[in-house]
Amino acid sequence: MDHYVEVTPAEAGLTRDGVIKLHGAEGFEGMRKAGRLAAEILDALVPHVVPGVTTEELDDIVRQMTLRGGGVPATLGYRGYTHSCCTSINHVICHGIPSDKRLKDGDIVNIDVTPMLDGWHGDTSRMFLVGDVPVKAKRLVDVTYECLMLGIEQAKPGNHVGDIGYAIQTHAEKHRYGVVRDFCGHGLGQLFHDAPEIVHVGRPGTGPELRPGMIFTIEPMINIGKAAGKVLEDGWTAVTRDRSLSAQFEHSIGITETGCEIFTASPKGFDKPPY
Numbered sequence: 001m002d003h004y005v006e007v008t009p010a011e012a013g014l015t016r017d018g019v020i021k022l023h024g025a026e027g028f029e030g031m032r033k034a035g036r037l038a039a040e041i042l043d044a045l046v047p048h049v050v051p052g053v054t055t056e057e058l059d060d061i062v063r064q065m066t067l068r069g070g071g072v073p074a075t076l077g078y079r080g081y082t083h084s085c086c087t088s089i090n091h092v093i094c095h096g097i098p099s100d101k102r103l104k105d106g107d108i109v110n111i112d113v114t115p116m117l118d119g120w121h122g123d124t125s126r127m128f129l130v131g132d133v134p135v136k137a138k139r140l141v142d143v144t145y146e147c148l149m150l151g152i153e154q155a156k157p158g159n160h161v162g163d164i165g166y167a168i169q170t171h172a173e174k175h176r177y178g179v180v181r182d183f184c185g186h187g188l189g190q191l192f193h194d195a196p197e198i199v200h201v202g203r204p205g206t207g208p209e210l211r212p213g214m215i216f217t218i219e220p221m222i223n224i225g226k227a228a229g230k231v232l233e234d235g236w237t238a239v240t241r242d243r244s245l246s247a248q249f250e251h252s253i254g255i256t257e258t259g260c261e262i263f264t265a266s267p268k269g270f271d272k273p274p275y
Helices: 025-048 055-068 135-153 161-174
Strands: 004-007 020-023 085-089 092-094 108-113 115-117 124-129 185-187 194-198 215-218 221-223 229-231 238-240 246-248 251-255 260-262
Touching (some): 020 194, 025 108, 055 085, 055 108, 092 108, 092 221, 092 246, 108 246, 124 135, 135 246
Antiparallel strands (some): 092 238, 108 124, 221 246
C-alpha cells in the first residue's frame, strides 16, 4: 500500500522514506521558479550546441547561468559527480560526463540540467541536433518527445503511474524502439530524488495512484535498438549494449486538481528540435 503525506515547504526537504509527498501552493510556486530557470538554461544553450564545441564548454555555460540565476547546480558534488550537467551523446543513454570531447556534425546529444533555486529542484533535459543529423536519428528524437508528451497526458488525478508507463511503452514499441528499464523518473521537490519511481513501461491502473500535490519527473529514454544498457567503468555513463542510438526528454511536473502543470516548459518554445 502506498503512503501519502501532505507537506509544508519546511517539511518537504525531509529525507527520502518511501512516502509520497503532496505539496501545497508554496511548493508549486517554488517548483515554477526552479523549473523556469532550468528551461531558460536549456534555451540559452541552443546557439552553442554546434559542431566543434566541447561538452565541457557547454557545462561551463550551464554552471554560469545557474549561478547568475541565483541557483546552484544540484549535480555538482552529488555522489561525487563533478559537473553541472550531463551530456549524453548518440549511444549514451544518460549521465554522460562533460569533457574535452567535441561534438561532431550529425551527433544527437541530450543535455540534462537541475538547478536548485531557493531549495527547490528544477530537473529537465532536452535533445539537441548537432549540424546535419540523419533522418533515422531525427525520427528517434521526434518519437521520444512524443513519448514524453503522451506520458504527461496521462498524468492526472485518479490515474496511476502505470498509465504513464503504458502510454510511453506502447508508442515507442509501435516504432520498434526499446524502452530503457534501468533508469526512471522520480519524485522531486526539495529532494533531488524522492518517491515515487516513474517507470517508463507499465500496465494501466497499476502502481501508485496520482493525487493532486504530487511532483515528479517523466524522462523516457528510448533506444533505436534493444532496451538493454550498461554503465561504464566511470560509474556514471550509461550506454546501449548494442551501441544503437538513444534519446531522452525530461520534464518536471506537478499533479493539479484537473491534470498537471509542466514546470520546465521552454519560455522560448524550444521544447523539441529543431530549435
